[in-house]
Amino acid sequence: MKIRHHYCTGCGHGIIHRLLCEVIDELEIREKIIAIAPVGCAVFGYFYWNFDTAEAAHGRPPAVAAAIKRILPDRIVMTYQGDGDLAAIGGNEMLHAANRGDNITVVFVNNACYGMTGGQMAPTTVMNQITTTTPYGRNIEDGYPIKVCELLKELEGTVYIERTSVDSPANIIKSKKALKKALNCQIEGKGFSLVEILSMCPVGWRLNPQQSLEWVNKSMKKQFPLGVFKDRL
Amino acid sequence: MTKKLLKGNYAVVEGALQGGIDAYFGYPITPQNEITEYMSQRMRAEDRVFLQAESELAAINMVFGAALTGKRTMTTSSSPGISLMQEGISYLAGCELPAVIVNVQRGGPGLGNIDGAQGDYFQSVKGGGHGDYRLLTLAPSSVGETYSMCRDSFDLAFKYRCPVLILTDGVIGQMIEPAEVDDTPLKKDKKVKDYGWNLTGCLGRERRVVRSLYMKEGALEKLNLRLAERYEAMKKETDWEESDTEDASLILVGYGTSARINYDAARRAREKGMKVGYFRPKTLYPFPSERLKELSGKANFLVVEMSMGQMVEDVRLAVSKDTHVEFYGRPAGGIPETDKILEICKKMTA
Ligand SMILES: Cc1ncc(C[n+]2csc(CCOP(=O)(O)OP(=O)(O)O)c2C)c(N)n1
Numbered sequence: 001m002k003i004r005h006h007y008c009t010g011c012g013h014g015i016i017h018r019l020l021c022e023v024i025d026e027l028e029i030r031e032k033i034i035a036i037a038p039v040g041c042a043v044f045g046y047f048y049w050n051f052d053t054a055e056a057a058h059g060r061p062p063a064v065a066a067a068i069k070r071i072l073p074d075r076i077v078m079t080y081q082g083d084g085d086l087a088a089i090g091g092n093e094m095l096h097a098a099n100r101g102d103n104i105t106v107v108f109v110n111n112a113c114y115g116m117t118g119g120q121m122a123p124t125t126v127m128n129q130i131t132t133t134t135p136y137g138r139n140i141e142d143g144y145p146i147k148v149c150e151l152l153k154e155l156e157g158t159v160y161i162e163r164t165s166v167d168s169p170a171n172i173i174k175s176k177k178a179l180k181k182a183l184n185c186q187i188e189g190k191g192f193s194l195v196e197i198l199s200m201c202p203v204g205w206r207l208n209p210q211q212s213l214e215w216v217n218k219s220m221k222k223q224f225p226l227g228v229f230k231d232r233l
Numbered sequence: 234m235t236k237k238l239l240k241g242n243y244a245v246v247e248g249a250l251q252g253g254i255d256a257y258f259g260y261p262i263t264p265q266n267e268i269t270e271y272m273s274q275r276m277r278a279e280d281r282v283f284l285q286a287e288s289e290l291a292a293i294n295m296v297f298g299a300a301l302t303g304k305r306t307m308t309t310s311s312s313p314g315i316s317l318m319q320e321g322i323s324y325l326a327g328c329e330l331p332a333v334i335v336n337v338q339r340g341g342p343g344l345g346n347i348d349g350a351q352g353d354y355f356q357s358v359k360g361g362g363h364g365d366y367r368l369l370t371l372a373p374s375s376v377g378e379t380y381s382m383c384r385d386s387f388d389l390a391f392k393y394r395c396p397v398l399i400l401t402d403g404v405i406g407q408m409i410e411p412a413e414v415d416d417t418p419l420k421k422d423k424k425v426k427d428y429g430w431n432l433t434g435c436l437g438r439e440r441r442v443v444r445s446l447y448m449k450e451g452a453l454e455k456l457n458l459r460l461a462e463r464y465e466a467m468k469k470e471t472d473w474e475e476s477d478t479e480d481a482s483l484i485l486v487g488y489g490t491s492a493r494i495n496y497d498a499a500r501r502a503r504e505k506g507m508k509v510g511y512f513r514p515k516t517l518y519p520f521p522s523e524r525l526k527e528l529s530g531k532a533n534f535l536v537v538e539m540s541m542g543q544m545v546e547d548v549r550l551a552v553s554k555d556t557h558v559e560f561y562g563r564p565a566g567g568i569p570e571t572d573k574i575l576e577i578c579k580k581m582t583a
Contacts, residue, residue, distance in 0.1 A: 031436035034301070046442045052432040054301050054443035057324050060294035063286070067298030067306075068432075070282045071256055072425065075434045093294070096287040 006044060010209025012199025013041055015166045016109055017048050019176045020080075024051070027183055033076045034068055036061040040082035041115040059090025062097035065104040073103070076186055080107045083124040084114045087146045091123075094148075098192050101157030105182045106194040108148060111201035112220060119204035124148075126223045131204070145223050149196050153230040159191040161230040165198035167216040171226070185233055198224055234413045241406040242267035244376045244414075245309060245335055245399075246275055248383030251415050253422075254333075255304035256282035258295035260314060263347040264403035265337035268309045279419060289314035293321030293334070300330035301443055303431030305387045309335040311403070312353055313344065322396055323362030326460070327445030329430070331390035331397075334368075335383070338402040340565030349404030349490055350565035354543035357400050358518040365457055367464045368398040370517040372488040377412035378515075379405060384415070389470065393463050394430070400517060402539070404490040404568075464519075471523075472515040477503060478528055481510030483581050486525070486548055487537040488514050491569060495537050498574040505575070507582045517544070522551035533557040535577055537569050557581070 007013045024030050033051040037043050039058035046053040056064045061079035069077040086094050086108050097104065113131050114120040120133040123146040128137040138145075149163045160182055164175040175197050182193035198220045200212040207215055239247070245268050249257070257276050259269040269285065276283035282299070286292035292308045299306035310318065315336045325332050338353050340346040357370050369389055373379040382399055390397040425433050432441055447453040474492075477499060478484055485495040492513040502509035510532065514521050525534075529552035536545040536558060545560045552558060561577055563569050 032434040034432050034434060036298075043446060046444070049440075050435075051440050052435050052442075053440070054328070054432055055446055056297065057294060057320055060290070060297070060321070063291040063294035064298035064301070067256065067258065067282075067284070067295035068302055070284060071299055071302050071304050072433065092287055093291055096291065 003048060005048060007041065008203045010200055010202040010212050011041070012111065012166045012197070012201070013109060015172060016107070016175070016197055016199060017045065019172065019179055020107060021049065023176060023180045023183060027180065027187065029076045029183065029187070032074070033078060034072070036064050036079045038079070038081040038085035040085050042080050042082065042109065043116070045080055059085050059088070060093055061085070062090065062093040062102070062104070062106065066097050066100065066102040069102055069104050076183065078105045078107060078183070081109070082115065083108070083110045083112065083122040087123040087148055098152045098194070099155045099157045101159070101191040103186055103189060103191050105186050107179065108194055108196040109199045110196055110224065111199045111204065113201055113204040115201045115204045119201070119206070124224070126219055129219070147224065149194070149229040152194060157192050158194070158230055159232045160185045160193040162228045163196040163198070163224060163226050165216055165221065165226060167198065167200065167213045181233070190233060196224070235416045236411050237414050238409060239376050239380070239412040239414065240267065240409045241376045241379050241401065242337065243271055244380040244412055245383050246271045247414060248380040249307050249333070250275060250279065250419055252384040252387040253305050253420050254281065254307055254387065256299040256306045258284050258286050258292040258299070258306070258308050260286045260289050260292050260310065262311045262314045264339055264349070264406050265309055265311050265335070268335070268337070289317040290321065293318035296332045297321055297325055297330065300325060300332045301432045303426055303428050303433070307333040307335065309337065311337045311339045312341050312350070315353065315356070319362035322368070323364050323366060324445055325396040326366035326368070327364060327456070328443050329394045330443070331387070331394055333383070333386045333390055333397050333399065335399045335401065337406040338400065345565055347403065348566065349402035349406070349539065351402060351489060351491060351539035351543070352565050353400065354517065354538070354540065357398055358520070366460060367518055368396055369393060369467055369470065370398045370400055372400045372515060372517050373405060374489050374492045374513060375412070376405065376408055376410045380412050380414055393467055395463065400489070402490050468519045470516055471519045471521050473521040473524060474513045474515060476511045478510035478512060478532070480508055481532045482508045483578060484510040484512050484528060484532045484534050485537060485574065486512045486534050488517060488544060491537045491539055494569050494571060494574065498571045498578070501571065502575055502578045507578050509578050509582065520547050520551070522547070525551040526553060529553045529556040533559070533581055535559045535561060535574070535581060537574060538562040539567070539569065540564055
């Protein structure tokens with residue numbers, strides 16, 4: 001397939017899509033996957049994914065996925081969500097799907113802002129970061145960045161939680177490994193898995209692609225340290 | 234069919250099971266808790282999916298997920314919970330997915346109270362969520378009809394690929410009365426059917442996408458026109474009950490619990506020699522407008538509701554211009570009184 005993608009120059013979604021599709025092919029699960037796209041820049045994931053996909057309302061993919069998995073336990077059910085979708089409006093659905101230990105996989109793309117609506121503050125916007133709704137930088141009155149992996153690892157229901165990034169070739173390879181492990185977790189029937197991927201949003205951040213890579217490395221990783229937070233595989 | 238003494242809320246469960254429900258999702262709220270509780274037993278016993286959701290928001294989106302797979306799915310709630318579900322209902326309509334939603338209405342606005350009420354008519358047939366969609370809306374007025382409507386609602390939802398709403402209320406939900414129920418054993422078919430639109434993984438076929446976002450010029454209009462066509466086709470499901478309308482100079486109109494009060498009032502009015510008839514829409518959308526228009530040549534109408542006047546607007550829209558349409562309602566917290574209805578009948582037939 002030769003399709004020009006709609007993502008902005010330097011955006012991380014394209015890389016993550018590719019990793020995901022490679023992993024799905026390597027695991028030979030393309031024909032078993034049902035994916036839930038978020039409301040956010042990745043709503044059009046299905047332009048590039050050659051497997052069954054549905055849109056869900058903003059923030060609700062974990063609830064949608066939980067139901068599908070309970071009805072079709074032998075299919076692979078995955079959500080792909082941004083930080084606004086997963087951690088702000090959908091915080092409750094995320095928490096409860098994780099806590100129930102629903103055997104689904106969440107691919108969580110953290111770009112520290114609301115990309116689709118033009119770069120507003122997200123729950124993961126880091127302290128002092130300038131966005132269109134934190135023009136003077138995020139401060140304590142706006143609240144603190146939510147650390148999804150740290151939060152979910154405490155829940156009994158979660159099995160595999162890792163945070164990676166796509167700001168360097170080495171980290172891209174690590175991200176692919178993490179995605180594979182997360183999907184394997186589901187294939188083996190182990191329970192809830194989530195991979196958080198720190199990703200670039202040059203347009204939302206008002207930086208060029210090169211600066212964006214540096215910003216992930218310098219500013220995001222300080223707030224969101226990479227690593228495996230839970231592995232009960 | 235067998236006659237069984239049944240509570241309204243249990244009738245929802247038994248009807249849904251007979252209708253082939255595969256998956257139920259719900260969040261507790263009075264006066265419909267018996268549904269979720271009884272479902273938790275029956276669905277598990279029948280080896281079907283039951284999940285208590287963390288909110289009505291989650292429940293309707295679980296229904297969305299279940300509907301995506303082509304399974305028969307239902308959620309139930311009462312007014313505040315149904316308000317919370319509206320976004321999800323709009324998505325079901327936009328994605329053309331079949332599902333059944335039961336609203337056991339209680340008093341509002343806000344937390345209101347836990348008694349039966351009819352304040353959600355507008356929400357059900359006019360407003361609700363965003364966008365230009367409609368819900369096939371059924372209004373039972375007895376426990377038996379709660380059973381049969383819940384049973385048949387899944388077929389309707391699949392026929393029109395749309396969410397079906399059953400609009401009942403706390404009075405009927407809590408009422409115990411004899412009801413006709415099927416004695417045929419429940420269907421045990423667990424196979425995943427292929428309807429050409431449901432998501433099951435793309436093994437052996439092209440992948441599918443279920444969406445309601447249409448950014449290309451003209452694409453969204455096309456969806457909306459397709460929906461409009463379907464709503465037009467739905468008109469053949471229009472259903473109502475009427476009696477003593479032939480020679481009536483006044484017809485009492487109401488749905489659900491109000492209709493039960495009307496039925497009694499109309500009978501008593503006849504005993505007193507007044508030419509009063511009785512009319513009860515069973516489908517609120519599509520609304521039996523044409524039949525009301527036919528009747529309006531000969532009779533005036535008194536619309537009775539447990540609200541300050543919602544369905545009365547549809548009656549006024551339906552009837553001919555010179556027809557007198559009177560309204561009597563008690564808002565949430567009150568129940569219309571038969572004596573008061575008779576008093577108005579007397580004035581209107583004088
Ligand atoms: C109920 C609702 N509220 C708000 C929106 C508008 N909206 C669309 S995308 C979005 C934010 C998406 O941000 P994120 O989840 O971080 O994903 P990204 O676009 O950055 O990938 C918002 C607020 C919506 N579509 N629905």
